Amino acid sequence: MLADCGSCFGLCCVALPFARSQDFARDKSAGNPCQNLRDDFRCGIHERLRDEGYPGCTVFDCFGAGQKVSQVTFGGVSWRERPQSARAMSEVFPVMRQLHELLWYLNEVLGLRRARPVHRDARRALDDIERLTRACPEELAAADVPAIRAEVNTLLLKAGELERAQVTGRKKNHRGADLVGARLAGADLRGANLRGALLVAADLTGADLRVADMIGADLRDARLAGADLTGSVFLTQAQLNAARGDRTTKLPPTLRRPAHWEA
Known part of the structure; x- marks a missing residue:
């Protein structure tokens, strides 16, 4: 669930939009590469993001979704090598990011000793979501993320209450x-x-x-x-x-x- 930018095709710098603000120095539409993205998919101003007016980039965390889409969903073939996949990658990445965030929370639930009463359901939900993250691009793009979130949120509420009861x-x-x-x-x-x-x-x-x-x-x-x-x-x-x-x-x-x- 940790981001590995070296195994990603710079998807957060391509798929996501941002508007000129105190967080981003320029506008960028979804699906278009950021002007600071290098040919090796690294950020050209990574060490100076805050100084260059991009503090929003330093806050973002994909929970490991970037490398999953790049290396698993699309088999390690980048949108530069296969331009016809660019749109699909941009559609799948935000979905994968949300699924990986839920996996992060569910993994935390399984590490909470006082949340044992919901561990079985949490494990089942985690396994279901993990299987979905390995689906084809079409199935991922069609995933009902709000419904999945609602189901997981019920477990997270219970787990949080059990843990805070100490x-x-x-x-x-x-x-x-x-x-x-x-x-x-x-x-x-x-x-x-x-x-x-x-x-x-x-x-x-x-x-x-x-x-x-x-x-x-x-x-x-x-x-x-x-x-x-x-x-x-x-x-x-x-x-x-x-x-x-x-x-x-x-x-x-x-x-x-x-x-x-x-x-």
């Missing part, structure tokens, strides 16, 4: 809350429900987020210096990449400290 006492429920710019420095958010919460530019300096359910929480520019995220549930690398932390931020062992964070 925190005793009353826990904060900020599910879907608008906490943009909120002052939450030092807040006790142990076992909190932050699913889908808007935490854009929120001050979470020194906050205790242990065992908090973070799925879908928007952490863009959220300040995480000194925050404790160990044991947090369903936190992803993309969320951390979008936030602002430092060396004092405590992270789960499965995630890495973003290179652009303060020393």
Whole structure:
């Protein structure tokens, strides 16, 4: 479930659209290669993305979907070698990315000891989705991703509740809350429900987020210096990449400290 850009045909730089904004210096339509994509499918400004006005690229994570589409779905033959496959690759990649994200969450469920009551169903869902990721391009493009997401989300809700139950006492429920710019420095958010919460530019300096359910929480520019995220549930690398932390931020062992964070 980890991106391997060296085994991908630069699909995130081709298939996905982006609009000129604070995240992207230029407009780009879906299916058209980014002007910074080199012939070897590497980014020509990778080390300078933020300086060149492309911080949005540093946040994106495909959960390993890029190499799956490139090496499995299309057998290692790139859209440059076979131009007639370019459109199909662009259609399949966003689908695969969503399926791989679900696989990431389901794998995490299987690693949660307190979520054992849903492990059997999670394993079944994971196996079904894994089989789908190995289907032909036509079957993948036709996949009913919203229906699959809805089924998996039921399992994730149950798993999150079981895991958060280890925190005793009353826990904060900020599910879907608008906490943009909120002052939450030092807040006790142990076992909190932050699913889908808007935490854009929120001050979470020194906050205790242990065992908090973070799925879908928007952490863009959220300040995480000194925050404790160990044991947090369903936190992803993309969320951390979008936030602002430092060396004092405590992270789960499965995630890495973003290179652009303060020393």
